[in-house]
Amino acid sequence: MNSKRSILIVGTGALATLFAARFSAAGADVTMLGTWPDGLRALHRDGARLVDADGVEHAHPVRAVDDPAKCRGARHALVLVKAWQTERAARQLADCLNADGLAVTLQNGLGNGEILARTLGLPRVAQGVTTTGATLLSPGLARAGGEGVVSIETHPRLGPLGDLLTEAGFNVREVNEAQPLIWEKLVINAAINPLTALLDVPNGELLERPSARTLMGALARETASVAAAQGISLSFDDPAAAAEDVARRTASNHSSMLQDMRRSAPTEIEAICGAITRAGEQHGIPTPVNRVCWQLITALAQGK
DSSP: SSSEEEEEEOOOOOHHHHHHHHHHTTTEEEEEEEOHHHHHHHHHHHHHEEEETTSEEEEEEOEEEGGGGGTTEEEEEEEOOOGHHHHHHHHHHHHHEEEEEEEEOOSSSSSSHHHHHHHOOOOGGEEOOOOOOOOETTTEEEOOOOOOEEEEOTTTTTTHHHHHHTTOOEEEEEEEEEEHHHHHHHHHHHHHHHHHHTTTTOOHHHHHHHHHHHHHHHHHHHHHHHHHHTTTOOSSSSSSHHHHHHHHHHHOOOHHHHHHHHHTTSSSGGGGGHHHHHOOOOHOOOOOHHHHHHHEEEEEEEEO
């Protein structure tokens, strides 16, 4: 996997399938490393498949493996697993990422970059965020949820991956520091994801229910307050309005947390509302709505 046209994707879910399909369509050699048997079987058999806006399905060849030894020598890896899977992804990458390789995380929630760096070392990790969304329709089959931006912090080893992302049609930008963007996305995720999962509704429905809209605003403001307490400057002045704008633009989307709940799969609540609550405690910032959403999602998951 030493070619500049090669990419390792850690994960087999919605975003991983979307990125893999677009990289493959651009002529890249794509390897997907995962643990989900159904996903790996479908990807191996049919490739990474995308449904376009007209409902037409397009399949793109990928290599799907469950053994890190089969992808040793990887120079660039994109980490697209759920936040609760990051520890495992770090161990897998320790077995297959080149000594001068780079792992880029575009995951939701807090702490993913730090977890990867503890195992791989800081020089082999770059943090980023993406506002591109995707829905997993079945194993190996995804539908894009609107075109967004892929923002990655500047890194001396990023060049070939940045070029490949651009060739695959992604809107890429390099930033000096990813942490403000991670917190901006966290504001949005905290405001939308747990409420859509609890109410079992698409994003836009939150704006149609006054009580849900009030909770949305409270979640966004709490999260922004915790960011401010850590000296992190956000690009928007009104966090509630920013969350509402995203909910409006993605009105028909089902959040990743809602998708997880419907599949009875673990959610990222610990890395979102849980992480916000813990950070708030450290800085003396009350986060009661985040805490309750954290507890409610956890209780629902325990029941399933």
